[in-house]
Amino acid sequence: MRWMQSVAVLAAIVSAAGTARAQEIAQAEQIGGSGPVQINPTLSYVLFRLAQKSEMRFLRIPTQAERAKQEANRAFELVRAQSKNPDLTEAEFQLPPLELYNFINTTMGPVFDKQDGQYLYLIAVRPGSYVIYGHMWLSGPGDAETCFCLGTVQFDARAGQVVDIGRIRLNDDWDGTPLPPNPAGNRPFALIPPGPGIVPPGDRLQGVTITPARFHATGKMPNYFGALIDRLPPIPGVLDYDRDTVIDVASGHRLP
């Protein structure tokens, strides 16, 4: 599978603060072509819409088991490093954050479909929980990358299903009412969840289970890639803010 090959070549330079320059981020397996889609029951599929061909970055949240494995690996590597350098302390020893191995990026093409003036993208991913991390390039022009590090959403992607996350409105999309600028004067990105105004996918997914994403708010995340930082605007019933504190509306939790 393409994403597995891409993960294998991931190489990141990580500073002491855990910031990274990704040399290669896993490329999402994007569904293009025509005709009905053959669903692999071991994979999940994420459907989203953009008004312009562009690229997005998602983070698969590492599972508890993966974090436990990372901790065990860290302990092993620490012992090995200390055998070469006995003065090395545990605090000084750092491995790249597990998150850095769990990013995927889409590319401008292939596009799954075009409907109602929107480009539909369908990507095959490992089942799990995903965060919409930001607008970042893998093959595109590479200008003005933005992470939603100050507030975004996550959703579950289940095996054998298509999860519809709606439309990601880019900061330079020309339709609709312009959103108020952020504190640096830049227009924000926005998420429009499935619902009114979002046209369901057409015939190519006939007979396939399509689930509207159930979103939860995600608290602040590191600016791993040194991008411009911003946050998604509030989403009724999902995401809100008290100044810079992210609020998961459904649970009422204030997120760190």
Added chain:
Amino acid sequence: MARCCLIVALAAIPVLAQPALGQAADPYDPPSLTFTPDAAAAQDFDKYFYFHRTETSFAQALADIMECDNFARATDFGMFSGSRQLMTRKANLRVCMGYKGYRRYGLPRAIWQSFNSDAVKPEPTEAERTRMVIQQARAASGPLPAQPELK
């Protein structure tokens, strides 16, 4: 500077009483932020500014500035370099501090440079950064600026 080092350094700073009459000025006090506005300086206010929020303690301002500085300095590892990197760093500071409710006020370059740094290579020393962060936090939690807020 690694965040841990800055925290250690800050712990050594005495809590911020104003110097008594006749005492030497506190080196961690911000410079005088009063100036006579002129059009030339105002043209650079997008580059040279400081933050302020009412009813904010020094400790809170310090925590906020350190958090936002961390987000801003992550751009050192990003895809930009030179002036583009500095622009991204300042934009990130504005976004982070802005969402926290801080307002922005312009300064003439000379005043700004006395407690801020644009240097990427070489970075300011740890002692310089510690001093500047404390000065910025004192300014952010200090008296309401006389100048109008920048929009």
